[in-house]
Amino acid sequence: MKSMTGYGSTKINVECGEITIEIKAVNYRFLDSQIKLPYELMAIEDKIHKQIKEHVLRGKIDISVHVEERTSKKRVLTINEQLLDQYVSAANMINEKFSQEMKLEVSALLMDTAIAQVEEISNVNWQEEERLILKGISEALSSFNKMREEEGAYLQQDMMDWLHKLQQCCDEIETLIPSLVDRYREKLEQRIRAVLDAELEMDETRLLTEIAIFTEKMDIREELVRLRSHCKQYTKYMDVKDEAIGRRLDFLVQEMNREVNTIGSKAPDSSIRQHVVEMKGYLEKLKEQVQNVE
Template identity: 65%
Template sequence: MKSMTGYGSAIVKCGNGEVTIEVKAVNHRFLELQVKVPHALLFMEDKIRKQVKDIAQRGKIDIVIHVEEAASTKRVLTLDEQLLDQYKEAADVIKDKIGSDSPLDLSSILLDRHIVQVEEVSSGNWNEEEESIQQGVIEALLSFNSMRVAEGQYLHQDMKNWLQKLLECCKDIELLAPKLVDRYREKVEGRIKDYIDGDSEIDDVRILTEVAILTEKMDISEELVRMRAHVDQYKHYMNQDDAIGRRLDFLLQEMNREVNTIGSKAADSSIRQHVVEMKGFLEKLKEQVQNVE
């Protein structure tokens, strides 16, 4: 089990300068990957994406690579002449429509990043440093993944504790459930006595029939069996290395459904108290599942 949150970094020193690699991630339903690399390293972006996808399946992950070059860089201005022509044509149309003789504002055009762009061009050959930088990416990802594993171990232990509390509640409810039959019988006898002459003899068959009907309606044994099965399956997934967060979330929904059914069937204050506790434990598990990959 791994957490979706984590951080890792690495620094690579090479002939062309120093490269800093940072990897950080937060929770997300799916894998959302953003890679920010300088222009000189754009040729590596696809490989970096593949490296991340090899170790992560969920989470919002940001990779930022910063370069401090040993040699100086130069800036090159590029002009989108086709877009500038369209601006001029639009200005001419506006002039004809409203009769304005105002010329195009040259300073505004120069500040428009869609028309004029300034790029830094590296003077070094970064293709020769690709292997060293790839090793740095691996180092940062290993650090990142190590943090996710450590956090996952904490989540594993915390979830294990809440699951144990759920099982203890199930056990307590099982001990209380048989006593409900006796209470139902007493209630039925009391109600029948209210409707017949106190000297008349109570029909045991009728009482047993009424009790059988009530106990069948309020039988929670199947729900308890399914709860235990869900807990076992939850523990099974917790010990896997794959992305299990969505599976655990689904199981929690099923467990919550069983608990609600137990609460609605068992008309007993003691059992309902356990149901309230179980809902609290499930809520704790749900909070932690949001962090699991």
């Protein structure tokens, strides 16, 4: 089991300098990866996305690659001549239309980033460094996954504790079921005697019919069986490797909650209802934790 949150980083030395790679992830329903690369490395973005898919199944992933070059960069001024010509034509048209001479300020034009841009151009041939950079990405992803697995182990242990308490409640509820019928029979007999004269005999057949109807209505054994089955499936899925299990576990928590609600609505006993309240609390804890599972 892996957590969706994690962090990984690595540094690699290349001929031109040092490259720092950082990976961060938070919870997300699907896989969403954002990659921040220097302009010189944009060509390898697709390859990095493929690497991510090999290591991560769900989560919002942010990868940043920072390059600290030892070599100096050239600063190059580029002019958008087409746009500059349009400025000149516009100035000539205005001068002709208003019969006046308007001079274009060269300094103002150079301040316009749409016309003049200064770019830093690296002297490094990054294609030669591509293999090392992709290897560094792979190392950072391995570090990232190791942290997620460690966090996943803590999540799994915590969820196992809540599942165990949930199953304990099931066992305790089951021990209460046989006494419910006996207690209902006693209450029913007392009510009947309260409204009948002492000399009249109680209709045993009618009494047994009422008890049978009550027993059918409050029978929660099927819900307990399904609840235990869901707990067993939950435990099984937590051991699945190389597969996104978070959504399956979330679905099982919803199903378990449905069974617990049914038990609460059918059971007339205050002791059982108390267990239902406890189980809802355990399921809420499971629901919180399952949101962190890949």
